[in-house]
Amino acid sequence: MLFKVEMDVNVPHDYDADRFAQLKQAEKDRFQELQRAGIWRHIWRVVGLYSNVSIFDVESSSALHDILTGLPLYPFMDIKVTALCRHPSSVHDDDR
Amino acid sequence: MLFKVEMDVNVPHDYDADRFAQLKQAEKDRFQELQRAGIWRHIWRVVGLYSNVSIFDVESSSALHDILTGLPLYPFMDIKVTALCRHPSSVHDDDR
Amino acid sequence: MLFKVEMDVNVPHDYDADRFAQLKQAEKDRFQELQRAGIWRHIWRVVGLYSNVSIFDVESSSALHDILTGLPLYPFMDIKVTALCRHPSSVHDDDR
Amino acid sequence: MLFKVEMDVNVPHDYDADRFAQLKQAEKDRFQELQRAGIWRHIWRVVGLYSNVSIFDVESSSALHDILTGLPLYPFMDIKVTALCRHPSSVHDDDR
Amino acid sequence: MLFKVEMDVNVPHDYDADRFAQLKQAEKDRFQELQRAGIWRHIWRVVGLYSNVSIFDVESSSALHDILTGLPLYPFMDIKVTALCRHPSSVHDDDR
Amino acid sequence: MLFKVEMDVNVPHDYDADRFAQLKQAEKDRFQELQRAGIWRHIWRVVGLYSNVSIFDVESSSALHDILTGLPLYPFMDIKVTALCRHPSSVHDDDR
Amino acid sequence: MLFKVEMDVNVPHDYDADRFAQLKQAEKDRFQELQRAGIWRHIWRVVGLYSNVSIFDVESSSALHDILTGLPLYPFMDIKVTALCRHPSSVHDDDR
Amino acid sequence: MLFKVEMDVNVPHDYDADRFAQLKQAEKDRFQELQRAGIWRHIWRVVGLYSNVSIFDVESSSALHDILTGLPLYPFMDIKVTALCRHPSSVHDDDR
Amino acid sequence: MLFKVEMDVNVPHDYDADRFAQLKQAEKDRFQELQRAGIWRHIWRVVGLYSNVSIFDVESSSALHDILTGLPLYPFMDIKVTALCRHPSSVHDDDR
Amino acid sequence: MLFKVEMDVNVPHDYDADRFAQLKQAEKDRFQELQRAGIWRHIWRVVGLYSNVSIFDVESSSALHDILTGLPLYPFMDIKVTALCRHPSSVHDDDR
Structure with missing residues (x-):
């Protein structure tokens, strides 16, 4: 799916910088x-913002929910989820 | 880039069905x-809508402008463009 | 899923009443x-509007896409899709 | 009805974790x-968010008001209420 | 409830004036x-607009749905429904 | 008019509970x-929210302004004011 | 008040130009x-738009309603009404 | 122009009352x-809100910018600026 | 200023293509x-849209109003006007 | 590009004034x-707001991302990025 x-990602001005750096490293490890x-499957930065556009390929909606809510930076994120499906015109068999 | x-894609109710089918076929050919x-680079359908999410990899902003405005279905489209860039955490050298 | x-559902004022009645009957048959x-799984009317709230239980996102875009009244619908998952606090094993 | x-649900970053865990347990007990x-009647999680979609079947609007405003996590919730009614096409006598 | x-109320510019006058009279009769x-229970005009604010007191949500969708001007209306309940501070026993 | x-009404999480209870009581006294x-003239609760819908009948706009900005809970309120007038179809001479 | x-003001592309010119003249006469x-009391153009910002000084809300809905161009207007009152800091006795 | x-004007709940009273007085002096x-040129209160609608007549856009950003209450204000011009139908030579 | x-720019699907081509040419002439x-002073295309971002340097707000409303494509345009002024940090004396 | x-730019009321003055000076230096x-390429102030409209001419999207996120005032900014391209009607060879 x-x-x-x-x-x-929105970080309060007064948040402890060291603690945030640790969370960021943990986020990077989990992402990789x-x-x-x-x-x-994919991640891109949005130019100029602390935001990304990502594509997930998961076994179930519940699996995605657990992954997202378990991300180290999740408490600082506004998240928008959109269900996608394969496009019938695609010439690539494995365009995910 | x-x-x-x-x-x-929004089609008026009273639009000629044959003409639209021709435009759709031309759109598919151009897309492929x-x-x-x-x-x-990528195309996905948004579930339940006549909409897609796409990733373009172009030489310049002008090139993208010419491609989009030249699409056969362009006159029926609402289009939203967001500049992206490579994410520094990505382990894939070629994640485009 | x-x-x-x-x-x-939005119907233009000048749409042919008989043709719409036929589409409505076809929609009802397909729904049932x-x-x-x-x-x-579920359907409820929104009070005062020509709108419904529905819950679908499908094998895949693509299956949902095909079902929705194939509905007889689809060309008249504005559609909003939200992915759900089971709630861990639920006491019902089969709350879908 | x-x-x-x-x-x-929105929790401030600096809210006491133990106190929130107690409120969450109380919320779960009250929900069940x-x-x-x-x-x-129904509860579903919205994928990726600390949000749910629920269906209530109550004796009166006042009863719903008292239930919602009495929830342990109510002070942390943004709530949206929509009145529904049975759909005439439903084949289930008891679709609530 | x-x-x-x-x-x-939104009327297309090219709608037949006589037919609309008939619908308006039928709407007034049904309203009264x-x-x-x-x-x-109550109706007020919104100053400067072809809009009203109304309070309904009905037996059920379904009853309200049938009343609203049966109004002669319903096809021309944008409608917003909000469930209310008695306010506990009110000194009037019958403030509906 | x-x-x-x-x-x-929006109350910060860390607002002193006793002080707010006093303001609430003062608000109730002033309301009555x-x-x-x-x-x-009228007040109704919006189901599920700490909100009300009210109808005021005042001598002037300035009188309404002074009443609203003088309410004990005013500093915690988001307020939306809409000018109304009597509806010509009403059968009640005194529908205010 | x-x-x-x-x-x-929004005019459909295919509206008869002569008829609109007549309505515009009638609007100007009524305005003056x-x-x-x-x-x-006041009227200003919004730069670049077919829009104005106006201040009315009327005996009652109903009077304003009748004036606005009776304007020759009213069927083409989107209208937003905001109740104002005198500002207490004003040094002008008659700032209306 | x-x-x-x-x-x-939005004041945080915990802002020092005396300091705000001083700023308010300074704002009033500067306004007059x-x-x-x-x-x-003009100022009106918006009924029920801590807001005003004002008309400025300035030599240049820069002059307006300096005036607004120099107001004692500016740090507490949300500000919306709209360029206006004289309306050609006005019968008053000096309607500013 | x-x-x-x-x-x-929004063109109806059924608008006469020749007439629009003439208006476009007239627009280009007037622009140059x-x-x-x-x-x-400046014009840029927004990538992927039939839209531009422009900077005008005019003698007065009225002059801008007359220029914009006199553009050949004005009836097809949604227009948003924002007053700007020189930025004090700019090292260019003539950054307009 | x-x-x-x-x-x-949004600065919290309680932010240290000296530290903000330092950041502002660093921002000005980097800007110049x-x-x-x-x-x-260009910067203009938006009249009445702590906001600017800027035009950047960069080698790549990534270069813009690094520039923006590295600005001294970046943590206080809401940023909106729009890709532009040269307008074909422009008579200036170098309109950037």
Whole structure:
């Protein structure tokens, strides 16, 4: 199952910088683990913003829910989820 | 240069069905030409809507403008363009 | 897979009444077929509007896309799709 | 009387974690009590968000008001209430 | 059961004036019938707009749905329904 | 002069509970004083929200302004004011 | 009683030009009549738009309603009405 | 040059009351100075809100910018600026 | 005086193509005349849309109003006007 | 590559004034460095707001991302990025 997930990160001005750096590193580690597993299929930065556009390929909606809510930076994110499906005109068999 | 482009297609109720079918076929042909050229990198359908989420990889903003405004279904589309860039955490060298 | 689907029906003032009545009957037949199959799990009317709130239980996102875009009244609908999942606090094993 | 209720939970970053865990447990207990009583008919999680979509079946609007404003997590919720009614096409006598 | 109903009337420029006058008269007759029955409890005009704010007191949500969708001007209306209940501070026993 | 006034009350999580209880009691006293005077003609709760829909009948716009900005809970309110007038179809001479 | 009224005029592309010119002339005549009577106190154009910002000084809300809905161009207008009152800091006794 | 300026004042709950009273007095003094100079041509209160609608008549856009950003309450204001011009139908030579 | 003007062009599907081509040519001629006169200082296309972002340098708000409403494509445009002024940090004496 | 960037600066009421003055000076220095390099092509103030409209001419989307997120005031900014391209009607060869 394919989903577009848009994540905006908002950090309060007075949040502890060291703690946030640790969360950011943990987020990066978790992201790369999921990317290598083929679950977090794509990620792009939105120019000028602390935001990304991502494509997830998951076994179920519940799996996506658990992944997203378990992200280290989740408490700082505004998240928008959109269900996608394969486009019939695509010439690539594996366009995910 | 990477862009996310979101296209919503709106057809008036009284539009001629044959003419629209021809435009749709021309759109599909043009899409596949651009997909094979590596310009229209990704396309996904939005579930339940006559809409897609696409990723374009173009030489310049002007090139993208010419491609989009030249699409056969362009006069029926609402289009939203967002500039993207590579994400520094990505483990894939070629994640476009 | 569970989805909430919200449908608003908008009919142009000058649309042929007989043709719309036929589409409405076809919509009802298709709805009941899907309801009996356990796919269109729930439907409620929104008070005062020509709108419904529905819950679908489908095998895949693509299946939902094909069902929705194939509805007889689809060309008159504004549709909003939201991916849902089971709530962990639910005491019902089969709350879909 | 049927209502769709959509609840979004927002917790301040600096809120005491233990106190919130207690409120969450109290919320779960109250939810299950209302679910067993047939009042909180359905609940689904919205994928990726700390939100739910619920269907309530109550004796009166006032009863719903008292239930919602008495929820342990109510002070953290954004709530949207929509009045529903049975759909005439439904083949289920008891689709609530 | 109490509901606030807000109705905005939009008439196309090219709609037949006589036919609209007939619908308006039928709307007025139906309104007064419902007002006398105590169902359409209050109605006010919104200054400068072809809109009203109304309070309905109905037996059920379904009853309100049938009343609203049966209004002669319903096809020209944008309608917004809000469920209300008695306010506990009110000194009037019968403030509906 | 008739006005619809919609009031949403928002209390910060860390506001002193005793002080707020005092303000609430003062608000109730002031409301009942204005209700008995025939100025605060109607009040209804919006189901599920800390909000009300009210109808005021005042001598002037300035009088309404002074009443609203003088309410004990005014600093916590989002307020929306809409000018109303009598509806010509009403069968009640005194529908205010 | 003072009101700010914002009017946006929208004319369909295919509307008869002569008929619209007549309505425009009638609108201007009616405007000047009301301006001379001190009712339509101020009018300004919004730069670049077919819109104005106006201040009305009327005896009652109903009077304003009748004036606005009776304007020759009213069927083409989107109208927004805001109740105003005198500002206590004003050094002008007659700032209306 | 004429501008409509709409100002909404928002004061945090925990802001020091004495300091705000001083700023308010300074704001009033500055307003009256500008009103007497014919620059702050009009001001009206929006009924029920801590907001005003104002008309400025300034030599340049830069002059307006300096005036607004220099107001004592500016840090608490949401401001909306709209460029206006004289209306050709006006019978008053000096309607500013 | 400097203004940012954003123009979106919307053409009905059934508009006569030849007539629109003539209007487009007239628009281009008028644009270049104003550009050479230093009034229409800058113009950029928005990628993927039939829209532009423009900077005007005019003698007065009224002059801008007359220029914009006199554009050949004005009846097809949605227009948004924002008053600008020189930025104090700019190192260019003539940044307009 | 050309981009329109709109920046709104929001400073919390309780932010340290000296520290903000330092950030502002650093922002000005960085801006002038980029302006001299021909990257930050244009900047204008929005009248009445702590906002600017800017035009950037950069080598790549990534370059813009790094520039914007590295601005000293970036943590206080709401930023909106729009991809632009040269307008074909422009008579200036170098209108950037």
